[in-house]
Structure formats: structure tokens, C-alpha cells
Amino acid sequence: MSPKLIPNLYNKTKYVTHYQNLRYYMSKGLQLKKIHKILQFEEKPWLKPYIMLCTEKRQQANNAFEKDFWKLMINSLYGKSIENKRKHCEVKFLNDRADVIKATRKPLFDQFCILDENRAIAKLRKSKVLLDKPIAVGFSVLEFTKLYMYQLHYDTFKAHYGQKISLVYTDTDSFIYHIQTENLYRDFAYFANIMDFCDYPKDHFLHSNENKKKLGYLKDETNGDPxxxxxxxxxxxxxxxxxxxxxxxxxxxxxxxxxxxxxxxxxxxxxxxxxxxxxxxxxxxxxxxxxxxxxxxxxxxxxxxxxxxxxxxxxxxxxxxxxxxxxx
Known part of the structure; x- marks a missing residue:
């Protein structure tokens, strides 16, 4: 069985985190024992014009394809920023036995696939790898995502409901809660400043396009269906x-x-x-x-x-x- 990443509450050693996350964790009681290394950097909203353009286009979309397209145009930045170029390889088509023998003798040779008696495909590791992906950007995106989720859970919902709310399930960008309340949708009206109700039925009292497809706003996945x-x-x-x-x-x-x-x-x-x-x-x-x-x-x-x-x-x-x- 391969190793698995598991969220846990054990002590952490040489844990890498963003300074804003660390500051928030310490405000909630985390005890910092030692700092091993600090990377100094300059902060700028250099992607903001592009992100806002995609968000605007998504708000104007009239069909599901366009909405998903502009959403993907934003989300794909994260994946490309943490791309591991060390896993890239070269693929060569070999047309005779001599080429196969020559390829297998190379120190960068990895494996090959035989097509027929005289043809094969060879997979070779790259001799040079240009590490030009901004991994720090992808790391920060994930850190800010975790920070926002923690802030929503502890500073918004737990602060409002106290012992009347319990977490049933959570994922990277979603919560499922069990909430003891008289009227959940009346509560949603209280949280209207952080929620997007554009997909609610138009005859629902919460329906609003004010926060339609805006970044960082929560959505009710069932859209008013209890x-x-x-x-x-x-x-x-x-x-x-x-x-x-x-x-x-x-x-x-x-x-x-x-x-x-x-x-x-x-x-x-x-x-x-x-x-x-x-x-x-x-x-x-x-x-x-x-x-x-x-x-x-x-x-x-x-x-x-x-x-x-x-x-x-x-x-x-x-x-x-x-x-x-x-x-x-």
C-alpha cells in the first residue's frame, strides 16, 4: 500500500506554510516552537486583471459550456503553476533494430514499447529540465484556500451558531453542516454578504443576482431544495x-x-x-x-x-x- 496524506493533529516538524496562515493558526492557539527558514518575497496582485476578466466573462455567459470554460480558464492556472517538469520525457519512434539498440544504450533510456518486428517506441528521460514553473504561486493559492475555509468555519459559522453546528463533511472548497436552527433560509439571509443566490428559483425570497458568479462567494449546492x-x-x-x-x-x-x-x-x-x-x-x-x-x-x-x-x-x-x- 502506498503512503497516504492524512490530515492530523500531531506535532509538525519543518512544516511549510504561508505567513498569513501561520499568523491565523497562532491566533487559534497553535504553539510555534521553532522557525527553520523564512523566504522573503514581494506581494503584488499581478494576476488580478486576468482573473477579473475571466470572472466577468463567466458572469455574462448564457450557457453551461461557457460558464465551465471561463471557470476552467481560472482554475487551470493553479495546476500549471505546480506542474512537475521533472516528469516530462522524450518519446522517439524507432524504425529498425539498429535504432532500438542505439536507444537502449543511452544513459537516459527509460523503457520502450515494441510495435512489431522492426518498429518500437522508446521513452527517454530529458537531458535538461528547465524549472520555470512558479511553484510558489500554486502553493500560495492552496494556502489561501485553506485559510479562507478555516476563517469561514471558525470565524463565521462556528462564531454564529456555537454548539448548534457540527461539520459532517468537507472538501477543498465545500462544507456540509448539520445545523440546529428554526429556519435555515432565514439564516442564509443573514449570510447574504458572503453568498451567491443567483441559481435559486426566481420565485424564492433569497434569489438575487447581486453576487452572481463572484469570486469567493458561497453557494447552496441544492439551491433552496432542503x-x-x-x-x-x-x-x-x-x-x-x-x-x-x-x-x-x-x-x-x-x-x-x-x-x-x-x-x-x-x-x-x-x-x-x-x-x-x-x-x-x-x-x-x-x-x-x-x-x-x-x-x-x-x-x-x-x-x-x-x-x-x-x-x-x-x-x-x-x-x-x-x-x-x-x-x-
Whole structure:
């Protein structure tokens, strides 16, 4: 089993973070023992004109394709900024045995694929790698994302609801909360300055285009359709059932399999009865330039969330939580 990155509350050594994040963590009680290195830099909103242009175009879009296109034009910057150019390679087509022998003798030779008796494709590592990607930019984007999410959770929602709110599920840019309140949508009106209600039904009292597609604003994923059941098994594996809709996810399983073969009761059995479910993906794969029909059986629903310390079937702690050591 390969190593896995797991959020935890253990002590950190040589942890790399942005100074704004560190300042916020310390305001919440983090104890800083030692600083190993500080990188000094100059801050400028040099991408702001481009980001604002894409945001404006997205606001003006009239169809889903254009909205997704301009969103991708913004999000792709993050991926390209942290691109690992050390993984790039050179591919050469070899037309006779002499070329194959010559290629395999090179110190940069990695592997080759035989096409037929006289032809092959060789993969070679690059002799020179130009490290010209602004990794610090991508790092900062991720740090600011974490900072904004922490600020929303602790300074906005926890500060407002106190013990009446609990976190059910979270991802990079989303929260699922269990909130004890008389009227959730009346509460949303209180948070109108940080929320985008443009996709709400036009006859809904919260509908507004004031914050339409603006950066950093929260959206209600069900758009005013009250959630009546959530079964969150682990990351990318959950069921959300609202009054008029149902959303199922199972990471690594094809969408049509999730839609037609995985049932609502399967999620319940997995959670309460600790049932493990497997389903089969059918797909076409090209290997050695030969297209094959492949069937792969995968775990679709699992009661084991190996990134959290389970207290019972519902509640969990982070690894390193001060209570976890008493629950072994």
C-alpha cells in the first residue's frame, strides 16, 4: 500500500506554510516552537486583471459550456503553476533494430514499447529540465484556500451558531453542516454578504443576482431544495438526498454504475451494518496501441474511512486528537 496524506493533529516538524496562515493558526492557539527558514518575497496582485476578466466573462455567459470554460480558464492556472517538469520525457519512434539498440544504450533510456518486428517506441528521460514553473504561486493559492475555509468555519459559522453546528463533511472548497436552527433560509439571509443566490428559483425570497458568479462567494449546492438525509462514508463517497433530488458519489466508479446499480439503501447498509460493496467498471483501454475491453472490480462503498479515527458509525476524530488515545 502506498503512503497516504492524512490530515492530523500531531506535532509538525519543518512544516511549510504561508505567513498569513501561520499568523491565523497562532491566533487559534497553535504553539510555534521553532522557525527553520523564512523566504522573503514581494506581494503584488499581478494576476488580478486576468482573473477579473475571466470572472466577468463567466458572469455574462448564457450557457453551461461557457460558464465551465471561463471557470476552467481560472482554475487551470493553479495546476500549471505546480506542474512537475521533472516528469516530462522524450518519446522517439524507432524504425529498425539498429535504432532500438542505439536507444537502449543511452544513459537516459527509460523503457520502450515494441510495435512489431522492426518498429518500437522508446521513452527517454530529458537531458535538461528547465524549472520555470512558479511553484510558489500554486502553493500560495492552496494556502489561501485553506485559510479562507478555516476563517469561514471558525470565524463565521462556528462564531454564529456555537454548539448548534457540527461539520459532517468537507472538501477543498465545500462544507456540509448539520445545523440546529428554526429556519435555515432565514439564516442564509443573514449570510447574504458572503453568498451567491443567483441559481435559486426566481420565485424564492433569497434569489438575487447581486453576487452572481463572484469570486469567493458561497453557494447552496441544492439551491433552496432542503436536504433531508446525508450519508457521508468518506472522501468522495457520499449520498445527499433532498426533497426533490438525490446525489450519489463513489470515487473511482463510473457514473452510470453509481446511478443505476448503487442504491440508497446500499449507503445505509454500508454505514450502519458495515457492509462492503464492490462494483465492476467496463471500459476500453489502449495498451501497446491495442484497444481492449477491460472489466475491473473495485470497492464502491466502504465503511472504513482510513483518514479519520472512528468513534462510532457516525462520529469521528482527526488522528492526533487529544481524545483519541482514550478510545483504543
Amino acid at each position: 436536504i433531508i438525509e446525508i450519508i457521508a462514508l468518506k472522501s468522495k463517497m457520499y449520498l445527499i438526498r433532498s426533497v426533490n433530488n438525490e446525489r450519489k458519489t463513489a470515487k473511482g466508479i463510473q457514473k452510470h454504475v453509481v446511478k443505476s446499480q448503487i442504491l440508497r439503501d446500499d449507503y445505509r447498509n454500508c454505514l450502519y451494518n458495515e457492509e462492503l460493496y464492490r462494483h465492476t467498471n467496463h471500459e476500453l483501454q489502449s495498451k501497446n496501441h491495442i484497444i481492449k475491453a477491460i472489466s475491473t472490480e473495485k470497492i464502491s462503498l466502504s465503511p472504513l474511512d482510513d483518514k479519520r479515527w472512528a468513534i462510532d458509525n457516525i462520529n469521528t476524530h482527526a488522528f492526533g486528537h487529544y481524545l483519541s488515545k482514550y478510545e483504543i
